[in-house]
Amino acid sequence: MASKANTKTAAECAYVLGEDGLNRWSDTHADAWIGLLEAHKRLTRALEAELEAEHGLSLSGVEVLARLAGADERTMKLSALATETGLSLSRISRICDMLQARALIERVPSPDDARVVEAHLTGAGLKLVRKAQATHFAGVQERFFDQLDASEIRVLADVFARFVPADAGACKSV
Amino acid sequence: MASKANTKTAAECAYVLGEDGLNRWSDTHADAWIGLLEAHKRLTRALEAELEAEHGLSLSGVEVLARLAGADERTMKLSALATETGLSLSRISRICDMLQARALIERVPSPDDARVVEAHLTGAGLKLVRKAQATHFAGVQERFFDQLDASEIRVLADVFARFVPADAGACKSV
DNA sequence: CAAGATTGAGGACTCAATCTTT
């Protein structure tokens, strides 16, 4: 009784060009694809806002700090950070500008190769990333995992693995 | 034999702070969540690039055009476009600037209410959105659906529905 | 020349401020 007004569900209008039979998905297909886009948007927005509010960090900022926290000597080359996070080197450089300005990392020129700059996590950085990650993990748990049962989580893990080249990206910390 | 070098899989390091048992996910959890982020990034980047290359349109641009194509009189108020796409009104206004400059839409002041501006799809806009949507649908089919079987698609549709407030957003066209 | 880092330009997005009309 509720719907049918001027409100259409996602599936009902996940096509536009009915004229020829083409350009159309089944309802289930539409719900899966559009659901992916919507869920991603909502989840990341909420998580990002939470992190920003509580620690003044973006998701990417936390990811950089987290990778440093897990690295040998808490230090990594900027180009390695770029490869592993999947962000451009230029973005990494600017994220490091910000983290350095907040004294969460230091830039250390490599003694071995004068071209490379290494980012080193400071004590303050380690302290902050611990808190930020706790917030973030709790957020993902509550907003995402708590909505799913074990078999669904397994299907998602299985499905999404197909879109990641197995090696590429390597370690994801956040 | 292959791995174990300096390459860790996503699951192996989806945590950083081992010191206390907290802040940690199971491998499956990590694969599901990080997989969602990665898959989304890769899929949308590829799709966006394809659309840009073939039709000079962003995904949001296509979505706006597609909604207009499906609307009465091929016309909608800007604020309605914002609500339905989930974009800010300011973004919609600027997307319309661009679409109007390319003569894909026209801005028409509403006769009923002098505050509202309606976007009206032109003939050229309709022609273009048809082609763009065909490209996009084919892309999603090939890159996404073709990698999944029917039961998986059903699980995804079912799962993602939980993150969309049922009514909110209403109709998603792209 | 190639690799690593930085910088400039520009796209996509949001929020806050503004202006007009209701």
Next chain:
DNA sequence: AAAGATTGAGTCCTCAATCTTG
């Protein structure tokens, strides 16, 4: 005052150009 649209400022991101070192 509130709704609709626009504009300005600022974030996050990418690509292309540059500079330095190997």
